[in-house]
Amino acid sequence: MRLSKKMNKSKKFAECDLSLPVRKFLNREGYDRVIRELPFFDRSIDVYGVAWADEAKTAHTAKTIAVELKLSKWQKALHQAALYQLCSDYSYVAMPRKVAETLTEHEDFRAAGVGILAVDTTSKAVEIVLPAVLSTQAKGHYVGPYKEMLRR
């Protein structure tokens, strides 16, 4: 499935160009299975990953992560990432570094516990500029089926 091609006019950089660097980053961070466009109600989570704690892929010890990709509309991204706290242990917004770095002190991100990933649009390097807090909103009836699906 193709991600929407929202272009940043000046940089000729699209929202979907954030996807691959973020997925590679999550793999390096220990998320064994990372997928794009995971349906959640009438929305799609841009990137979703699961990190198994053991080889048996035990569900209750695994951790999950959801990432919303956005070029500039950070409020919309924050709203969506806050919703994804219902279905993941950690929820992040990934944005181009220049935008991401202006948001690290933002009260709404800190209050929500939503983290921020900064993506360097040239080198494609990804860095956590604000770590997400373990979600207290994650519901087993959402996270459980996702883990089950990603186990296969």
Next chain:
Amino acid sequence: MPDTPRSEVFLRLGSHSEKQYVIKTFRLFHGVLVGANLLESTPGATVSFALNVIGQKRAFAIDPMTYTFGMDLDYIKSETIDRTKKGKKTTKFGLKKSFVKLAEEFGNPVSDAVEKDRPVKPSDFDDDITEAFCESIYTYQTTRMRTYFDADIQLQEFSDHCPDPTFVFAPYFYIPCPEAGWKEWRDLNIKLANCFGELDGDVEKHGVICIDQKILDDSARWLRLCKSFIDTGLPAFWLWLSPLSEEKISDSRLQALMEGIDSFKDAGRRVYNMHGGYLSALLSKRGLTGFSHGVGYGESKDVVPVIGVIVPVVNYHYPPLHIRTGIAEIERALTELGISDADDFHEKVCDCTVCKGVIAGDLKNLRQFGEFVLKVGNSRESQTPDSAKKCRLHFLLARRKELDHVAELTAADLKQELRDTAKEYAGLPGYLTLQSKARHLNVWAKAL
């Protein structure tokens, strides 16, 4: 103590797939409206449904939908298989059969215009044609159902029992104010309403003001228009301010709308909102007699139809804010709203039978109102029919509770309640979507 009568709410039956909801719930409301195109496309089912509604002492009326013939005819066309061509399957783009039948029934100038594949225009209506057209629209609404009785061998002997609609609509066309030519359409609509009001006939006649909502930006012009319609002498009017969305209405437009309602009330006329929701219920305190809406959407309607195959999601009607919203947005805000279990939810959000049945003591069942599934051949997930059904039934029950609530409280109490709710939601954290979805409540409070 209540200080106004309950709003007269009419459910609009948009298609027969919606009949299951309307049949279950119409007794909770004042009546039912059916589009003439639906009567033409499924006469048997519509007539039997009408008998059911009228038999239960509820109001019933047929919207003649005349406005569709004054707009781009492509809006009422569809692609069908061309059976006149032999060999390879070909398709043709033509007027939908139900509208072809309507054009035949309405006669000139509609039938002539359709023949020429163009919409009608104000200059088509000279005095003789106007009178004939009004008679035709009256006759259609009062006799069309009986015609179908007569045509059915099994029903023929009962055709005398076929009831009249509770009231009839005057023919109406969209007034594209303030675009060029809008005055001609305005004058035509007033002429039609005048002429319709002078027709003989026992069935009560209602006028329709179908106009771009931008008219509300010019209060003086809007009030002059209301006065022109009041002067037609018709006893009741339906306002269709296209595509007014109650949730997005501005202070100034609401003020103008209220002044218009006042003018009808002061003149002793009943006035309805053709497509409304909770704001319209609140406006009963100002003199709005009632309103209509569909079963799964339709609290706002644009005269320009949505063309395409996208099936809209039937979101959950969230009673505290009186809007539709995604179930995830509600579930995400539960903690901050102090809702920790099903009892809290029923106390603070909704205690209708559907909600109690679906939630069944466990809040995780709330997701059943927003279930999606990937159908074979589709790239996007779509709402399950069961989920949409639950949302529609909940909406209709919740709407009835809202109407009771408005009728039971005074305007001052409702105003305070709206302000309190707006304040409560404004205090939610900014990362919650619901926080920004309560702003309309402060605007609505100004209507009281």
